[in-house]
Amino acid sequence: MKPSSLFAGIAAALLLTAGQPFAAEDKAAGAAKANAAKPADAVKPAEKAKAPAAAKLVDINSASKQDLAKLPGVSETDADKIIAGRPYGSKAHLQTRNILSADTYQGLNKLVIARQPTKDAGKNAELQKKK
Secondary structure (H helix, E strand, O other): OOHHHHHHHHHHHHHHHHHHHHHHHHHHHHHHHHHOOOOHHHOOOOOOOOOOOOOOOEEOOOOOHHHHHOOOOOOHHHHHHHHHOOOOOOOOHHHHOOOOOHHHHHHHOOOEEOOOOOOOHHHHHHHHHHO
16 A cells, blocks of 8 residues: 555545544434523424414505505505506506506505406406496
8 A cells, every 4th residue: 555545545534533523412402402491481483483474465456445555655646647557567567557656655665466367357347347
């Protein structure tokens, strides 16, 4: 065996074994921390850890004037403009078509959506009129 390959083998063995005691200490320290007594109020049940429900988005292609006027920064006049400009392919059209100012749009862009009509939109509209 060449001396260089022997040296490389010994070095590799030392490197592999050198990390093992530290890993064992880290595991033991982690287990001790996990087993430490916690106050009863510090432990949260899974039900309490759930994220809050997402707010319902307002569809600018179908929302009523009242629903649109409830949005921050949208007046009744703005709601009328939104309704008159329908349909929208994207909620960004509220700004690009100069329906709303850039500031107003930035304040509500996470609250609105522009759903696209389905192929049966005409049929669905007739059904809604009959109700």
